[in-house]
Amino acid sequence: MPARRVAVLAPVAWRTPPRQYGAWETVASNITEGLVARGWDVTLFASRDSVTSACLHAVVDRGYEEDSAIDPKVAEYLHISEVFECAAEFDLIHSHCDFMALTYTRLVKTPVLTTIHGFSSPQIMPAYRKYGDGYFVSISDSDRAPGLNYLATVYNGIDLALYPFRESGGGDLIFLGRIHPDKGAHLAIEVALKSGAPLVIAGIIQDPIYFREQIEPHLDNVRIRYIGPVGVAGKNVLFARARAVLHLNTIPERFGLVLVEANAAGVPVIAMDLGSCREVIRQGETGFLVDGADDAVQALKRIGEIDRAACRRRVRQCFSIETMVEAYERVYATIFDREAGRCS
């Protein structure tokens, strides 16, 4: 089914792919590169400093999170409307821009597929309800809202080449994620203190008060360290020294890209059994699903039971770019079929 023209609409919070943090941009990039590799004619709508083998179409110079001179509201309105003004050039618009892009969809004839990377708050649900008859993909079975026209769940895929497999790890516990109560860095600290294992915390500080009150007091630069946000290279350094990644999220996880990245490198994951974690991590096979810090301490004792090669195998099978893009190709085919049915 080549020669179809697809526009991938990435967010413009960060560059695509992001230098460090930016899960939505990462996935938009992986889809774009995967589609190009499989012969699709793809135009990526993203910030002008983005890096892609697709055609890049940009109206915003840099991610608004990376340049305080850019007004996020202006950037989003200009960026999102741009793809819709070009809609006639494409057979499909694949949006990663949340409810904002939905509000343009009824003004163009080109079908729009929205990958919902997460519902940021109940306040955005009126927008999804209004446009619920659009085309949607969820990134996990658990992260679905009722009443939306879902065509499939497509798990996020990563480039396995970026995360080389290591037969053995080290002794560190690793926390990788936004420093925010939702992601549970404080629970990772609790596990580290109770188990006596050293912990390295990496990620952007999204909630400075939480960081100051619940994280910073424990940092001693030896047993518990905070190293700021890290990119791919930094993650690999952490994975090389890792005994396990701790992902003790306190709210339902939507997907959990870092779980897959860790598994790709052969690192087992101890994850809270909330949201999508049980779709990503197989209990006793690629890590452990737990119900709290004490449970995680117990799981840590059994971490040697995890076959590191099995972790990587599962990522290759279920969470690779190729697997993801093949799944999206099936979704696209469904949309093209339905649209053809509409016209006839």
Add this chain to the structure above:
Amino acid sequence: MPARRVAVLAPVAWRTPPRQYGAWETVASNITEGLVARGWDVTLFASRDSVTSACLHAVVDRGYEEDSAIDPKVAEYLHISEVFECAAEFDLIHSHCDFMALTYTRLVKTPVLTTIHGFSSPQIMPAYRKYGDGYFVSISDSDRAPGLNYLATVYNGIDLALYPFRESGGGDLIFLGRIHPDKGAHLAIEVALKSGAPLVIAGIIQDPIYFREQIEPHLDNVRIRYIGPVGVAGKNVLFARARAVLHLNTIPERFGLVLVEANAAGVPVIAMDLGSCREVIRQGETGFLVDGADDAVQALKRIGEIDRAACRRRVRQCFSIETMVEAYERVYATIFDREAGRCS
């Protein structure tokens, strides 16, 4: 030129018309009611609790500034896109929704007129530059950006019936506006202290630090009072006791609705000679244009020279709803002519 169908797109920060503060919604309401009075078929897109004699079309229950359960971003995207989804029902969309609405204009055939109520920051200019070939109205000659396709300046008009004329005033100085350095409440205090006249300050506190540091220390509930925001009734109470309204803005004024309201009631205005103030206030006739607090103190001594009836006459002539709507009718006619030319 009746039977043309016009959609007026008001903002949804506040109800239309607003209960108290909300200049953009006030003007959108005045235009709507004025058009209806002159026989136009008008649909007002505004919050659901709005009050209008036009047909009301609403998707947002209340102004997002009046209900913390409403996400401003969601409300704006849903509200603005709604009018464009209904575009085919209208001969003209008259937008008061800034650059956000511009981003939908190229996706519909219906012409869109944007009244620019002010450029909130240099960061929004990229949006105006992109859509500069649209149809624009400025609210004063001074508040124009280069390169935009302006069809006219149309001064804001008020309903004179709301502000009854009073032959004589009282002894108070009045400050009416947002409590923000831009609006110069601190300069009004300086004038009050230097002239010995009592000052009443009314308006929403938009900059709490400014209020705490530069306004609050002077409040003594006798000579200098702050009474919070006021609606039309509250303004009339203030005007009845007013010797003059002090409008010592520190950045160029875009229009200055309160100057006109004060003049309508017969109250002279002492205004900073910045931006549109010299278009609204006639030097020595409806008030005084000054270059600072000391100049304002001098002007206050001459305030008795102002003919209060002349103030009202000028508002009736230049800043009434009727005058404004007639001017907009001429702008609409220009647009209809140009659009007809495009089709042929």
